[in-house]
Amino acid sequence: xxxxxxxxxxxxxxxxxxxxxxxxxxxxxxxxxxxxxxxxxxxxxxxxxxxxxxxxxxxxxxxxxxxxxxxxxxxxxxxxxxxxxxxxxxxxxxxxxxxxxxxxxxxxxxxxxxxxxxxxxxxxxxxxxxxxxxxxxxxxxxxxxxxxxxxxxxxxxxxxxxxxxxxxxxxxxxxxxxxxxxxxxxxxxxxxxxxxxxxxxxxxxxxxxxxxxxxxxxxxxxxxxxxxxxxxxxxxxxxxxxxxxxxxxxxxxxxxx
Numbered sequence: 001x002x003x004x005x006x007x008x009x010x011x012x013x014x015x016x017x018x019x020x021x022x023x024x025x026x027x028x029x030x031x032x033x034x035x036x037x038x039x040x041x042x043x044x045x046x047x048x049x050x051x052x053x054x055x056x057x058x059x060x061x062x063x064x065x066x067x068x069x070x071x072x073x074x075x076x077x078x079x080x081x082x083x084x085x086x087x088x089x090x091x092x093x094x095x096x097x098x099x100x101x102x103x104x105x106x107x108x109x110x111x112x113x114x115x116x117x118x119x120x121x122x123x124x125x126x127x128x129x130x131x132x133x134x135x136x137x138x139x140x141x142x143x144x145x146x147x148x149x150x151x152x153x154x155x156x157x158x159x160x161x162x163x164x165x166x167x168x169x170x171x172x173x174x175x176x177x178x179x180x181x182x183x184x185x186x187x188x189x190x191x192x193x194x195x196x197x198x199x200x201x202x203x204x205x206x207x208x209x210x211x212x213x214x215x216x217x218x219x220x221x222x223x224x225x226x227x228x229x230x231x232x233x234x235x236x237x238x239x240x241x242x243x244x245x246x247x248x249x250x251x252x253x254x255x256x257x
Contacts, residue, residue, distance in 0.1 A: 001233050002033070002117035003251060004110065005177050006139035010124035010159055014147040015182035018217060018227075019050040019078075019240075020123035023143075026224035026244030028080035032118040035074065037110070038085035039135050046084040046124040049077050050224040059084035061211040063109045064092045064134070070113045079226050081117075093130055103170055106134035136163065137170050140179035143247075145211075146198055148184045148191040153198070178207040178250070180243060185213045212236065 007020040024036040038045040038060055042054035060083050062068035075082045096102045106122075112122060124135040136142060142163060146152050160256065167174045179202045185191045197207045211217075217236035220227040228237040 001172045002114040002120050003105070003141070004037075004114065004120040004122065005247075006122040006124055006135040006142045007145065008132060008135065008142050008159065009144055009146070009156075010122040010128045010132070011147075011151070011154070014126075014152070015145045016126065017044045017048065017123050018221075019143065019145045019180060019211070019243075020121050021221075022226045022228065022236075022240035023218075023244055023247070024049075024119075024121045025079040025228055025256045026240045027119050027121075027248070029228065029241070030244055030248060032248070033116065034080040035083065035117045035120045036080055036114065037083045037106075037120060037135075038124045039089075039106070039131050040085060040125040041087050041089040041120055041131075042125075042215055043084070043089075043167035044087040044221065046082065046086065047070075047224060048221040048226065049079055049082045049092075051077065051082060051083075051084050053076055053086040054085045055085060056086050059086065059087065059089075061089040061092050064105050065087075065095055066109075071107055079229060083188075089131070096130055102130065103133050110138055111177050114203065128158065133166065133170075136166050136174060139171070139174060141175045143177040144179045145182045146179055146194075147182050148194045150190065150194075152194050153201075157203075159173060176202075176205050177247070179205045180209065180211060181207050182211040183213050184210045207243065207246055209239060209246050211239045 027034040046053045058068040058073040124132045124134040212235050214236035216231045216234035217227050218232035
């Protein structure tokens, strides 16, 4: 049974999609069968995996409304399998809101897929609404990217409260996979201070791997590639490879990792 990890933070611009895409690619390169679920109507994860979101015929939207199965909607890429998204997913918010057990729709849809993968990564939208709730209810754990800047800690308490609420009422098994510091610049006092605050609050939930500010990370999506396919020697690529190995180490306890 594959592990499902939701990548979530309701604050935009923290490296959420970057983390979801590059973690998927890195896990695939480590020999794990990995599926990326693009749950964001912006479809940025889809584009970053080299898929033209304008040409997507079926994806997350069709899976959620039940007109297509994940098996038929997913796309195989060089970087891992993908359940794609585009702006049509925005319509799901309207169509799902009146359905019974609407928070469980993604969980039910992915039920048969989990057996075929080692890891399923869900890229959640940058907000705490129905699509994100579906991602968190479907997940075993949540990975939280935190940008090393002044406003980074704002909203984290809201996310943690949401996680606690979901754990209490909708998904008792949900746990924190970890908190990953992103856009870190060791030359600035601000990055060091934010890192210290995050570690003070989350303690051993903060992952050892830190994702640096890196031009290659910013450039890679415009080429439709994860950073390790765009520039495997870059600091960003090395960091996400390290993050994948750390997550494997935590989950597989020395197994194949």
